[in-house]
Amino acid sequence: MKMKSFLSVAVAAAFTGLAGVSAAHEDTSMAVAAAMAAPDRPEAQVKRDAARNPGPVLTFSKIKPGDTVADLGAGGAYFTMIISGLVGEGGKVYAQNPPDWIEKFKGIAPKLEALEKTRPNVKTWTVPFDKLGFEDNSLDAVTMALIYHDVTLLPTDRAAMNRQIYAALKPGGIYLITDHHAKAGTGDTLTNDLHRIDADFVRKEVEAAGFVLDGQSDALHFASDDRTKIVFDPSVRGQTDRFVYRFIKAK
Numbered sequence: 001m002k003m004k005s006f007l008s009v010a011v012a013a014a015f016t017g018l019a020g021v022s023a024a025h026e027d028t029s030m031a032v033a034a035a036m037a038a039p040d041r042p043e044a045q046v047k048r049d050a051a052r053n054p055g056p057v058l059t060f061s062k063i064k065p066g067d068t069v070a071d072l073g074a075g076g077a078y079f080t081m082i083i084s085g086l087v088g089e090g091g092k093v094y095a096q097n098p099p100d101w102i103e104k105f106k107g108i109a110p111k112l113e114a115l116e117k118t119r120p121n122v123k124t125w126t127v128p129f130d131k132l133g134f135e136d137n138s139l140d141a142v143t144m145a146l147i148y149h150d151v152t153l154l155p156t157d158r159a160a161m162n163r164q165i166y167a168a169l170k171p172g173g174i175y176l177i178t179d180h181h182a183k184a185g186t187g188d189t190l191t192n193d194l195h196r197i198d199a200d201f202v203r204k205e206v207e208a209a210g211f212v213l214d215g216q217s218d219a220l221h222f223a224s225d226d227r228t229k230i231v232f233d234p235s236v237r238g239q240t241d242r243f244v245y246r247f248i249k250a251k
């Protein structure tokens with residue numbers, strides 16, 4: 001189904017299936033809701049919406065139709081696909097994964113290949129996190145969804161990575177990071193054992209590259225999570241307390 005027609009169908013279908021996440025969180029824009037309701041989204045991905053709450057998260061990101069976005073650590077493209085619908089035909093999404101992950105997680109490559117066929121605005125971008133290779137001032141936004149902690153497990157120069165992201169963004173560009181909260185003061189010491197990271201640790205690394213924290217959202221806040229269990233533990237899975245940071249490259 002061509003991009004334009006599936007979007008108009010989606011507008012009509014907006015706001016279905018957002019059950020499971022309390023209404024206390026921010027609203028969802030029509031453009032984001034339409035992207036979430038796109039009929040070609042795999043059922044397995046739609047089922048993750050209740051736990052991932054992409055509506056308020058992407059609305060908060062300020063990503064808009066026509067934007068060029070890099071979704072870093074895209075994995076199997078859950079977030080990439082919604083962003084693809086949000087930026088639409090006039091926009092573009094780079095789905096980046098490091099070669100190590102393509103090698104280790106065999107399911108990623110076929111998913112991205114299939115997505116590129118149905119979504120012409122998606123481009124697979126397999127490069128290391130610290131050799132991103134984007135042109136300076138070419139991106140409107142960069143997203144990192146639930147993977148900053150995984151990047152600490154790689155031999156990645158994260159300071160170089162954040163500097164490259166800063167250079168690639170246009171002035172006023174957005175750097176959106178979501179991840180699982182670790183207890184304050186633990187830095188990156190629990191990224192392997194619990195798949196969690198200290199939000200303040202991430203903030204300091206990103207600000208060191210010149211970014212300013214423009215806002216944070218509680219769209220993924222779960223007070224019920226005491227941040228001590230591994231994120232895959234059934235008692236917290238899908239309801240882990242996660243931070244949502246929106247950084248900006250000041251104009």
Ligand SMILES: C[S@@+](CC[C@H](N)C(=O)[O-])C[C@H]1O[C@@H](n2cnc3c(N)ncnc32)[C@H](O)[C@@H]1O
Binds near residue numbers: 105108145
């Ligand atoms: C929570 S998802 C994040 C992917 C994507 N950004 C998203 O929003 O869905 C986790 C993905 O990160 C990748 N990954 C990298 N290192 C990993 C690790 N140590 N354990 C689990 N997944 C890992 C896998 O591709 C996995 O699908």
